[in-house]
Amino acid sequence: MNVSYVNPFITSTLETFKTMLDVEVKPGVPHAKTEPLPTHDVSGIIGLSGGAQGSIAISFPKRLALQLVSKMLGMEVKVMGSDVTDGIGEIANIIAGNAKQHLNGLDLSISLPNVVVGKDHVLATQKSIPTLVVPFASDMGEFTMEVSLKTE
Amino acid sequence: MKLLLIDDSATMRRIQKTQLSNLGIGEVIEAGNGEEGLTVLADNMPVDLIMLDWNMPVMDGITFLKKVRENPSYKDVKIVMCTSESEKSRVLEALKAGANNYIVKPFTPEALKEKLGI
Secondary structure (H helix, E strand, O other): OOHHHOHHHHHHHHHHHHHHHOOOEEEOOOEEOOOOOEOOOEEEEEEEEOOEEEEEEEEEOHHHHHHHHHHHHOOOOOOOOHHHHHHHHHHHHHHHHHHHOOOHHHOOEEOOOEEEEOOOOEOOOOOOOOEEEEEEEEOOEEEEEEEEEEEO | OEEEEEOOOHHHHHHHHHHHHHOOOOEEEEEOOHHHHHHHHHHOOOOOEEEEOOOOOOOOHHHHHHHHHOOHHHOOOEEEEEEOOOOHHHHHHHHHHOOOEEEEOOOOHHHHHHHHOO
16 A cells, blocks of 8 residues: 555544544554454444555554543433444544645545444455554553555 | 424534524434435425435435425425535535526524525
8 A cells, every 4th residue: 555645544634633532642653454363342433445456454542442432422421322422433534635636637426424442443344455454542541443455 | 484404414403403503494304314314304294495415325415416406396495515526516406407596515693594595
């Protein structure tokens, strides 16, 4: 994968968290994902198609997911229910949608979000599609983004 | 002012309803996709303003927009696209189809106020 394709997703994540949640996040060093390993507890996944195929997944520990959705809604959310899955899906949707404007050459379309909930679930992609993992840190906790993208 | 908010995310509708309430818009009706939006619009006319998401199941925002603009009964309804679709080509497509304005998520309450023209 051309690693420059990952930068718009990183920038979009920083901007989305700042504008939507008033949370400053710092990206870590991206690394290649060589085998499926357990991630966090909640993942928002967006499929990408068009001039490239793949997906982005943004994964949060349960505690951070609850905190973020509580912040979004302005009320405390304590249970992993539809508020959390809907909120995490919307965060993933906004990050993917905003990143697209910097990937104009690829003419990408994004899918509706899917959200997976389960402790230490594993995200697997097709072996032919390379995946980069980007760790993020914030005062509220850590999370990760996986960008899988195969260009023509 | 009566505003129709169309977005498949219940979370986003709740956030936007709070922002709209803070802007003094109390009468907000909702729909979860374009098809539902057409029904809610027909049942609640006159509607002054529609905030419209793009990517939704069943019927997406651009299809809804084109259908509304084909109907002369709705010629005075202002429509503001409110979406994460951020490319210039998408903005132009929506404006060409009859959107009055376009705002990219996430946005601040100040930006929303400006784009809604209120």
